Amino acid sequence: MGEKKKKIIKTIKIDADKCNGCRACEVICSAFHAQPKYSSNNPARSRIRIIRYPLKDIYVPVYAGEYTAAECMGRDKYVVDGKEYEECAFCRASCPSRDIFKEPDSGLPLKCDMCEGEDEPLCVKWCRVDALTYEEREEDVEDVEAPKELDIGLESLAKKYGAQEFMDAVARMSMKA
Numbered sequence: 001m002g003e004k005k006k007k008i009i010k011t012i013k014i015d016a017d018k019c020n021g022c023r024a025c026e027v028i029c030s031a032f033h034a035q036p037k038y039s040s041n042n043p044a045r046s047r048i049r050i051i052r053y054p055l056k057d058i059y060v061p062v063y064a065g066e067y068t069a070a071e072c073m074g075r076d077k078y079v080v081d082g083k084e085y086e087e088c089a090f091c092r093a094s095c096p097s098r099d100i101f102k103e104p105d106s107g108l109p110l111k112c113d114m115c116e117g118e119d120e121p122l123c124v125k126w127c128r129v130d131a132l133t134y135e136e137r138e139e140d141v142e143d144v145e146a147p148k149e150l151d152i153g154l155e156s157l158a159k160k161y162g163a164q165e166f167m168d169a170v171a172r173m174s175m176k177a
């Protein structure tokens with residue numbers, strides 16, 4: 001058992017009934033994470049995606065969660081108000097079985113980082129209809145070190161291209177550096 005320590009739990013509450021599908025949250029998220037910051041926007045790079053069904057005025061914001069190296073043994077399929085959504089439509093994982101929540105050029109997994117360094121998540125600030133609201137609370141948690149973003153990215157590349165090809169690429173890059 002690790003030691004207990006205080007941790008700020010950050011929560012974004014999603015009220016899907018208020019979401020109007022404007023996608024401002026996707027725009028600001030992708031712009032904030034562009035390199036350099038705010039140099040471009042592309043919703044395919046956003047860590048929040050809006051699952052849409054405009055005919056029934058249904059829009060459901062879904063946040064990018066953890067990277068998973070292997071897809072699930074089964075699939076989810078939701079029917080809401082008579083509309084059958086694509087398999088895994090509401091899943092938060094960056095997973096090998098689909099393209100959502102992956103950096104389009106590199107294929108690296110994307111994960112919501114709560115806009116690290118900002119006082120409030122930008123998707124919340126940009127949501128004019130309060131479909132997204134931000135809350136913080138303090139909790140006692142086990143002191144377990146989380147894997148670093150770089151480690152997760154490298155692991156996904158090694159899984160995608162194979163360990164040997166990945167190591168060869170690193171060796172080539174270090175020769176050039």
Ligand code: SF4
Pocket residue numbers: 018019020021022023024025026050059061123126127128129130131132
């Ligand atoms: S900014 Fe708000 S209303 Fe617009 S799509 Fe995102 S969650 Fe929905």
Ligand code: SF4
Pocket residue numbers: 028029030032046047048063111112113114115116121122123124
């Ligand atoms: S909290 Fe920040 S990183 Fe997460 S989805 Fe919203 S804008 Fe993107």
